[in-house]
Structure formats: structure tokens, C-alpha cells
Amino acid sequence: MQFQSLPGFREFYPDACARRNHIFGQWKQVARAFNFQEYDAPVLEPLELYIEKSGEEIVGQLFNFEDRGGRSVALRPEMTPSLARLIGAKANSLKRPIKWFNIGEHYRYEKPQKGRLRAFYQFNVDIFGEAGPGADAELIALLVQALRAFGLDSKDFKVRLSDRDLWLLMLAAEGLDEAGSATVLGIIDKLERTDRVKAVEKLAEVLGDEADAFLSRVEKVIAIRDFDTLSAYILNLPLEGDLAEQAKKRLDDWSALLRGINSSGAGDFIQIDLGIVRGLAYYTGFVFEAFEASGEGRALAGGGRYDALVKKLGGPEMPAVGFAMGDVTLEDLLESKKLLTTYIENPDFIAIIGGAEARDAAMGDAALLRSMGYRLDYPLKDQGFGKQFKDANQKGARFALIYGTDEIEKGVVKIRDFSTGAEQEFPRQDLAEIAPELMISGLSVTEG
RNA sequence: GUGGCUAUAGCUCAGUUGGUUAGAGCACCGGCUUGUGGUGCCGGGGGUCGCGGGUUCGAAUCCCGUUAGCCACCCCA
Structure with a gap:
């Protein structure tokens, strides 16, 4: 049906x-x-x-x-x-x-x-x-x-x-x-939205012969x-x-x-x-x-x-x-007047996840950043890195949080600023501190 | 409530004088090694052609009805 x-x-x-x-x-x-x-x-x-x-x-x-x-x-x-x-x-x-x-x-x-x-x-x-x-x-x-x-x-x-x-x-x-x-x-x-003749007819019901002259005064x-x-x-x-x-x-x-x-x-x-x-x-x-x-x-x-x-x-x-x-x-x-544009808001972060262990780490960090009010998303199922980056881009994310096997071993997260292409590794436990700065200054290429 | 026009994929539309299994672009999903970008390439799903009837050997195509949409009238708090 x-x-x-x-x-x-x-x-x-x-x-x-x-x-x-x-x-x-x-x-x-x-x-x-x-x-x-x-x-x-x-x-x-x-x-x-x-x-x-x-x-x-x-x-x-x-x-x-x-x-x-x-x-x-x-x-x-x-x-x-x-x-x-x-x-x-x-x-x-x-x-x-x-x-x-x-x-x-x-x-x-x-x-x-x-x-x-x-x-x-x-x-x-x-x-x-x-x-x-x-x-x-x-x-x-x-x-x-x-x-x-x-x-x-x-x-x-x-x-x-x-x-x-x-x-x-x-x-x-x-x-x-x-x-x-x-x-x-x-x-x-x-x-x-009435034509004049009809308006006069209607007015005549109240005003009689005066209707036409009256209407002229009203029009003035x-x-x-x-x-x-x-x-x-x-x-x-x-x-x-x-x-x-x-x-x-x-x-x-x-x-x-x-x-x-x-x-x-x-x-x-x-x-x-x-x-x-x-x-x-x-x-x-x-x-x-x-x-x-x-x-x-x-x-x-x-x-x-x-x-x-x-x-x-x-x-x-x-x-x-x-x-x-x-x-x-x-x-x-x-x-x-072309005064309505697109109002969909883009995420601040999208996590790129390299495996089961990486997912655990990413979800933990995500919970923290989300509780701070940041807009964060990540793929709900395992996918290739190439696809994840492509998706992150299409969703208009500002930063990628990259969780691969290397990063997990080192206890860091690699952050990529999509607008500059700069990347930098940060200790995961510093994330809460780093996030506000990132939102203001982003990452520049020289630092990466 | 009255009248006119319209109806094909999620969207925009092709579809010849009625003739095989209804197409394109966009969108969507998957793939192009689980380490890098809005492009690219390959593949895929999705339509009982708004719905119901009729004409015909045969209907997306012609006819009638119906529903919805758009437009105008009525009304507009």
C-alpha cells in the first residue's frame, strides 16, 4: 500500500x-x-x-x-x-x-x-x-x-x-x-480585484444613484x-x-x-x-x-x-x-530573490577508522568531543581509508581524526585539516585541550 | 466549491505514425589493496509509465473515469 x-x-x-x-x-x-x-x-x-x-x-x-x-x-x-x-x-x-x-x-x-x-x-x-x-x-x-x-x-x-x-x-x-x-x-x-461597473452596482444597493460619484471620491x-x-x-x-x-x-x-x-x-x-x-x-x-x-x-x-x-x-x-x-x-x-541558501551544518570532525581497536579508541574520543558540543561523525561500519576520506569530504567535515594501527600503537591521533591539507599527530589524552584551539586556528601546512 | 493544464526512476526529463525486455543525466549503493580528498574509471539497485476501466492482435502513447499536483476564480482570519 x-x-x-x-x-x-x-x-x-x-x-x-x-x-x-x-x-x-x-x-x-x-x-x-x-x-x-x-x-x-x-x-x-x-x-x-x-x-x-x-x-x-x-x-x-x-x-x-x-x-x-x-x-x-x-x-x-x-x-x-x-x-x-x-x-x-x-x-x-x-x-x-x-x-x-x-x-x-x-x-x-x-x-x-x-x-x-x-x-x-x-x-x-x-x-x-x-x-x-x-x-x-x-x-x-x-x-x-x-x-x-x-x-x-x-x-x-x-x-x-x-x-x-x-x-x-x-x-x-x-x-x-x-x-x-x-x-x-x-x-x-x-x-x-473587482471591475468598476460591478463595484458601482454593489455600492448602489446602499447608496442608490450616488454610487458612481461616491466611488470616484473613494478612488481619489x-x-x-x-x-x-x-x-x-x-x-x-x-x-x-x-x-x-x-x-x-x-x-x-x-x-x-x-x-x-x-x-x-x-x-x-x-x-x-x-x-x-x-x-x-x-x-x-x-x-x-x-x-x-x-x-x-x-x-x-x-x-x-x-x-x-x-x-x-x-x-x-x-x-x-x-x-x-x-x-x-x-x-x-x-x-x-535567491535569499535562501543551504543551511545544512557540516561536522567539525569525522573520524577515520582503521580497524576494531581503532574503532574503540575513536568512539571513546568521539564521546568526549561530542560531550563538549562538537559535531562529530564516523563511519558506522568498517571501510577502506580511501572511501572514508571521500565521505568525510562530501560531508564537508573540517577535520579528520585519523585512527590507524600506527596511531593506536603510539597513543596518538593524527588530525588533518581539510582546508589546508596539513596534518599533525597529538597525544589522544590532549584532545580535549587541543580541540578548542583547532576550531579557532586550524592547522597550517608549516606545522605539518 | 468551480474551471483550465499536467502526471514516465528519489530529482530533471527523453520515449518516433500505437509495435520486442521503457531510456539518459544527476542522486544513491558497491568496487578500483584497510593510509589520504568534492574529480576519474567500472559495476549495481531502483519504474506493473499516478490509479481504475475501455478500444486494439498489441497501449507509456488513443478514449472515459478517478486521484494528486500546478494555475486561476471564490475565499483569504
């Missing part, structure tokens, strides 16, 4: 696993540099958790089933609901701001295609307990650094920055209520790329009283956010783009998505404010901002 892995699930042979670990390593290092703490949560959760957050429609895209206890469960499609629960349960005892991250596998029952599989890893980074734009700036700076860490620069990717609060103000100026705004935001979110807003233009546009809106105040205050938030981003050196990576709305209803303020600079491909990462979610999932009032980055799109991009 031949088996294959399930559709959309990957197998990681060592070279792929090494690439994956490199990605995880960079993510983790950046998160640590920003002093975020790592947490983890269950892979399997109550189905209700996701329905509560995203609505009944979500079930069609989940790996869900009934467990033996009759519970409806689902493999996690995202981390945020679990995280919101963790935070909510201990909200009052956690020191704020709460800066947490996780790297974990997630599962979505969708048709696999470019940049999207059924099992994928996500880097989730969130800040709770700080409502001001300082938290948004910190998070965006981290996002930018997490991508730069792989060698990507501002010609390779951009973070498109938008704001749902500003949209709500603009839609209020258009006379739309909350429900109408939600519908219209959904349409704006899809504008980039979406084309704005600098803060001054945006600011002027907002201040010119027909807003009165409280709404006018909110608009001014929101522009101050924008100034603070952009200033923070610029100060942390991420300015070159930011692109104001109100075309980003993000479909999810739970986003409440700044939203952003990282894209390949060409605009091709799927989003590399996405996130934003979700100040109401923790409460909705049963916790207290808790401002929150976060983003998630997937490994699939990132790896595709790094691959296309």
Missing part, C-alpha cells in the same frame, strides 16, 4: 527543514530583540471559539470534527482567538504593555494553490494593553525588521498602511450609518500616497462637532505613528494606501499589509488594531494590535 501526504500538507526533508528553521530563527531573533515573549497555545480548540469570532461561515474552511467525547473541535486556523483567551483570562495580572509572539502551525481546509496550503506556519506578534499609536509603531517596526532580517530591502517589499477609523469618519461624512459603512468597507476592500482617497494630502483631504470633509474633533485627533495619531515609524528607520518601507481595509470586521483602527514591492503575489503579512476582540471573546476591555506572517509566501519570495 502506497501512502502519500494529505493535500496541502508538507513533508520537510532535512534541507527543507533547515530552510524552515532558518526562517523561524530569524523571526524569533527579531521578536526577542524587540523584547517580545514567546507563548504557545493548543493546536486543537473548541469549534465555538472560531464561530464566536468569525461567524458560522468559517466552519466550511476549518479542519473540524467531533471528538470521542462528543465535543465539536477544530484545528486552529489562526492564533488570535486562543491568544485573546489567554490574555483575557489573566488580563488583570499581566504587566502592560503585553508584548507576545508565537510561531506555530495552522490549518485551513482550503484548496491549495500558490502561496496557500492547508498546513502552514505563522509568526504571530501582538501587543495588548496600549491603545496609543506607539504600540502600532512598535509592531510595524518589528514587522519591517522581521522581513529585513532575511536580506529583503525597500525595493523588495512595502508595508501598505491604512486606517479603518479614518474610513468610518469619511463614510460618516457621506451620511452612512454603521451598518452601511460595514457593507461599503467590504466593497472597498475588494475594489482592487485610495490614490493618496502622502500624509499631507491625506490630512488636507480629511480636514476638508463636511464633518461637524464631535466628528470634526475625532478627525483632528485621528490625524494626530497618524502623525505620531508615522513619526515613530520614521524614527525607527522603517519609513522607507511604508506606503500610505487607504485601499487596504482588510475584510475582517473586528479590525478597529490602523490596518496594514506587507506586500512584495511589485504588488505581485499574496500578502506577506497582515495585521492591525483589534481593540474590541478580547472583550467579545469573554475578556475585559483590552486594546490590542497584532500581525501575522506566513511562512509559505515568505519562502516563495525569498526563493525568488
Whole structure:
């Protein structure tokens, strides 16, 4: 019986696993540099958790089933609901701001295609307990650094920055209520991949004859790329009283956010783009998505404010901002930019073994060097010297430890530095002392 | 969920108008004295041609179905 892995699930042979670990390593290092703490949560959760957050429609895209206890469960499609629960349960005892991250596998029952599989890893980074734009700036700076860490620069990717609060103000100026705004935001979110005629048709359901003119105004807003233009546009809106105040205050938030981003050196990576709305209803303020600079491909990462979610999932009032980055799109991009190389590590030593007695000696020394943390290998069965040297070379060993009958008689080991070809004999009992020096200076030809 | 394209060795691919035992390169394993290097030379294993059916004297090749992969749509937390 031949088996294959399930559709959309990957197998990681060592070279792929090494690439994956490199990605995880960079993510983790950046998160640590920003002093975020790592947490983890269950892979399997109550189905209700996701329905509560995203609505009944979500079930069609989940790996869900009934467990033996009759519970409806689902493999996690995202981390945020679990995280919101963790935070909510201990909200009052956690020191704020709460800066947490996780790297974990997630599962979505969708048709696999470019940049999207059924099992994928996500880097989730969130800040709770700080409502001001300082938290948004910190998070965006981290996002930018997490991508730069792989060698990507501002010609390779951009973070498109938008704001749902500003949209709500603009839609209020258009006379739309909350429900109408939600519908219209959904349409704006899809504008980039909808043709204009259809977009007008959809808008007409809410706005009637105004739809076409309205869309023209929206298109103008979406084309704005600098803060001054945006600011002027907002201040010119027909807003009165409280709404006018909110608009001014929101522009101050924008100034603070952009200033923070610029100060942390991420300015070159930011692109104001109100075309980003993000479909999810739970986003409440700044939203952003990282894209390949060409605009091709799927989003590399996405996130934003979700100040109401923790409460909705049963916790207290808790401002929150976060983003998630997937490994699939990132790896595709790094691959296309040739920024992924071979990450298999080479052994420090390979023992060349000349017989049963030599094997005893080699294994004893190997145990010592391995306990010191050196990477050491030796052939598991007896082989000719020629073959052993060839193998040692192919495995990329730095030194050969040669155990032949001569060496065993003399109580020495002959060490060969493969990079120089130099060889030198050392008393075996000195090995622990010699090894650290070898790693630093190697062996030079004159000594041999 | 819908549609298009594809499927031959671990990988990249040949395989003529349907005609003997399906090939190459790379990779892998072994050998070229148990004392020396990514080359070299010799040898070897590995495929019921994705799977199932059909047409035919005869199918990797033609037809139907199915599964998987890729791509696009839907969706994208």
C-alpha cells in the first residue's frame, strides 16, 4: 500500500527543514530583540471559539470534527482567538504593555494553490494593553525588521498602511450609518480585484444613484500616497462637532505613528494606501499589509488594531494590535530573490577508522568531543581509508581524526585539516585541550 | 466549491505514425589493496509509465473515469 501526504500538507526533508528553521530563527531573533515573549497555545480548540469570532461561515474552511467525547473541535486556523483567551483570562495580572509572539502551525481546509496550503506556519506578534499609536509603531517596526532580517530591502517589499477609523469618519461624512459603512468597507476592500461597473452596482444597493460619484471620491482617497494630502483631504470633509474633533485627533495619531515609524528607520518601507481595509470586521483602527514591492503575489503579512476582540471573546476591555506572517509566501519570495541558501551544518570532525581497536579508541574520543558540543561523525561500519576520506569530504567535515594501527600503537591521533591539507599527530589524552584551539586556528601546512 | 493544464526512476526529463525486455543525466549503493580528498574509471539497485476501466492482435502513447499536483476564480482570519 502506497501512502502519500494529505493535500496541502508538507513533508520537510532535512534541507527543507533547515530552510524552515532558518526562517523561524530569524523571526524569533527579531521578536526577542524587540523584547517580545514567546507563548504557545493548543493546536486543537473548541469549534465555538472560531464561530464566536468569525461567524458560522468559517466552519466550511476549518479542519473540524467531533471528538470521542462528543465535543465539536477544530484545528486552529489562526492564533488570535486562543491568544485573546489567554490574555483575557489573566488580563488583570499581566504587566502592560503585553508584548507576545508565537510561531506555530495552522490549518485551513482550503484548496491549495500558490502561496496557500492547508498546513502552514505563522509568526504571530501582538501587543495588548496600549491603545496609543506607539504600540502600532512598535509592531510595524518589528514587522519591517522581521522581513529585513532575511536580506529583503525597500525595493523588495512595502508595508501598505491604512486606517479603518479614518474610513468610518469619511463614510460618516457621506451620511452612512454603521451598518452601511460595514457593507461599503467590504466593497472597498475588494475594489482592487473587482471591475468598476460591478463595484458601482454593489455600492448602489446602499447608496442608490450616488454610487458612481461616491466611488470616484473613494478612488481619489485610495490614490493618496502622502500624509499631507491625506490630512488636507480629511480636514476638508463636511464633518461637524464631535466628528470634526475625532478627525483632528485621528490625524494626530497618524502623525505620531508615522513619526515613530520614521524614527525607527522603517519609513522607507511604508506606503500610505487607504485601499487596504482588510475584510475582517473586528479590525478597529490602523490596518496594514506587507506586500512584495511589485504588488505581485499574496500578502506577506497582515495585521492591525483589534481593540474590541478580547472583550467579545469573554475578556475585559483590552486594546490590542497584532500581525501575522506566513511562512509559505515568505519562502516563495525569498526563493525568488535567491535569499535562501543551504543551511545544512557540516561536522567539525569525522573520524577515520582503521580497524576494531581503532574503532574503540575513536568512539571513546568521539564521546568526549561530542560531550563538549562538537559535531562529530564516523563511519558506522568498517571501510577502506580511501572511501572514508571521500565521505568525510562530501560531508564537508573540517577535520579528520585519523585512527590507524600506527596511531593506536603510539597513543596518538593524527588530525588533518581539510582546508589546508596539513596534518599533525597529538597525544589522544590532549584532545580535549587541543580541540578548542583547532576550531579557532586550524592547522597550517608549516606545522605539518 | 468551480474551471483550465499536467502526471514516465528519489530529482530533471527523453520515449518516433500505437509495435520486442521503457531510456539518459544527476542522486544513491558497491568496487578500483584497510593510509589520504568534492574529480576519474567500472559495476549495481531502483519504474506493473499516478490509479481504475475501455478500444486494439498489441497501449507509456488513443478514449472515459478517478486521484494528486500546478494555475486561476471564490475565499483569504
